[in-house]
Amino acid sequence: DAKTTQPTSMDCAEGRAANLPCNHSTISGNEYVYWYRQIHSQGPQYIIHGLKNNETNEMASLIITEDRKSSTLILPHATLRDTAVYYCIVGSGGSNYKLTFGKGTLLTVNP
Amino acid sequence: GAVVSQHPSWVICKSGTSVKIECRSLDFQATTMFWYRQFPKQSLMLMATSNEGSKATYEQGVEKDKFLINHASLTLSTLTVTSAHPEDSSFYICSPGAGDYYNEQFFGPGTRLTVL
Numbered sequence: 001d002a003k004t005t006q007p008t009s010m011d012c013a014e015g016r017a018a019n020l021p022c023n024h025s026t027i028s029g030n031e032y033v034y035w036y037r038q039i040h041s042q043g044p045q046y047i048i049h050g051l052k053n054n055e056t057n058e059m060a061s062l063i064i065t066e067d068r069k070s071s072t073l074i075l076p077h078a079t080l081r082d083t084a085v086y087y088c089i090v091g092s093g094g095s096n097y098k099l100t101f102g103k104g105t106l107l108t109v110n111p
Numbered sequence: 112g113a114v115v116s117q118h119p120s121w122v123i124c125k126s127g128t129s130v131k132i133e134c135r136s137l138d139f140q141a142t143t144m145f146w147y148r149q150f151p152k153q154s155l156m157l158m159a160t161s162n163e164g165s166k167a168t169y170e171q172g173v174e175k176d177k178f179l180i181n182h183a184s185l186t187l188s189t190l191t192v193t194s195a196h197p198e199d200s201s202f203y204i205c206s207p208g209a210g211d212y213y214n215e216q217f218f219g220p221g222t223r224l225t226v227l
Contacts, residue, residue: 041202042220043115043218043221044218045218046215087154093214096142097216098160099145101147103154104154
């Protein structure tokens with residue numbers, strides 16, 4: 001599976017957009033980009049995923065570069081409750097797929 | 112999305128005792144169950160994968176005789192930590208897979224185990 005690289009931590013002001021980058025330069029053609037987050041002392045939560053097109057749902061937007069070597073998760077209006085560790089994971093996907101979690105990015109939303 | 116529960120949410124036990132953690136998928140049938148553990152300030156590490164009605168597959172370095180996994184039904188899986196020691200203190204999280212029904216994975220709320 002392709003590995004991912006994320007910044008260790010980021011800060012964002014409440015109400016502003018949070019842009020979380022992820023590098024996945026070894027991604028293969030059939031691999032998806034998944035984003036999950038984990039609020040402290042809770043189980044991870046699915047956010048969004050995509051293959052090559054940009055995606056948007058009620059939680060976030062996912063922008064994937066044309067060469068698919070990197071992506072950005074966008075939380076359009078961050079709130080304090082969005083403070084969490086965000087994991088970018090690359091793989092073939094599906095709910096029976098074995099996820100490999102890296103260290104992720106700790107996003108801290110400040111008032 | 113799918114609803115997953117774990118019980119207990121936290122447990123404190125003495126060294127040498129065994130602890131059972133239950134994971135239930137409340138609104139779908141889980142053909143596969145993933146069990147993770149997470150030590151403080153670290154990421155989730157997959158411990159084992161089980162399929163309903165068959166033996167679990169353990170990741171390298173995880174003792175199968177110490178971490179007993181039972182996946183006897185499509186809605187319930189259990190993880191038993193046998194002869195627990197302080198180094199087994201961790202956050203244990205289950206994640207049921209529903210095959211083609213969902214594209215994403217869902218996770219239980221986790222069980223905090225503290226071994227004294």
